Amino acid sequence: MSQTILYARVSTTEQTIDHQKAQAEAAGFQIDEVVADHGVSGVSTRLADRSEGKRLYDKLRKGDVLVVRWVDRLGRNYQDVTDTIREFMRRGVVIRTVINNMTFDGAATDPMQEAVRDALIAFMAATAQAQAEATREAQRAGIEAARGDAGRYRGKKPSYDQQALQRVLSLSAEGAGTSEIAKATGLTRQTVLRIKGNPIAAQTAVEKWS
Structure with a gap:
């Protein structure tokens, strides 16, 4: 069965x-x-x-x-x-x-249908890897910025910590909407939008204040 x-x-x-x-x-x-x-x-x-x-x-x-x-x-x-x-x-x-x-x-047995299906699978798999690499790059850039800015003005302290930031990025990668992410993390929609719009800057801000 x-x-x-x-x-x-x-x-x-x-x-x-x-x-x-x-x-x-x-x-x-x-x-x-x-x-x-x-x-x-x-x-x-x-x-x-x-x-x-x-x-x-x-x-x-x-x-x-x-x-x-x-x-x-x-x-x-x-x-x-x-x-x-x-x-x-x-x-x-x-x-x-x-x-x-x-x-x-x-x-699917039609060659064209198979080709379209396989191309879509390849695209979705490539997107998943690209998202992971973008997140990793944001983390790396944040660490480097934090090292280079040691002792300098750190700007306004973000309303989220590393755990909350990773939660936002993870849910966003999974396709969750802004309101859904805000509810799950306790952050405002504006904060979630800023993180999604520039994850590298968000990671940098967290590293500066960690």
Whole structure:
């Protein structure tokens, strides 16, 4: 009997999978089981190397539906994400995303349909990696700026700390809206918009006051 499995991943131990599960159910998915990895990086650790990711590989069978909030939950490495989705499609598993309600399966036989599907998968995987690299660059730039500005005027102290900043960037990467992020973090919408608009400047401000 086929089943619908939600795979969730959170990269810090402070985060929970509740948000991802709630959004999937709100989108109309009837989840039979949740498989989740906690505190695992999607950049440096392949899905097949994560403890629950391995279990996901073992569980999925032909006819099953794999639900993810977005492809970046599978990973933030282009090669890993594209390889993973193609492997599951070869098994006869249907992959669906909560955000944008995307569906990927191996049922297409027309070459043009296959080409469009594969191009979309590649684009989404590349976007996930690019977002991760942008966040990492913002962190690096903030650290360098903090070192160079030691003893100088630090400007106005930001209303958020490092944890709140990373929460905003993480939720934004997952596709959450500004109001949703503001509610989850306790920040104002204007603050969230400033962070999303210039994450490097936001990271720099935090580092200056840390």
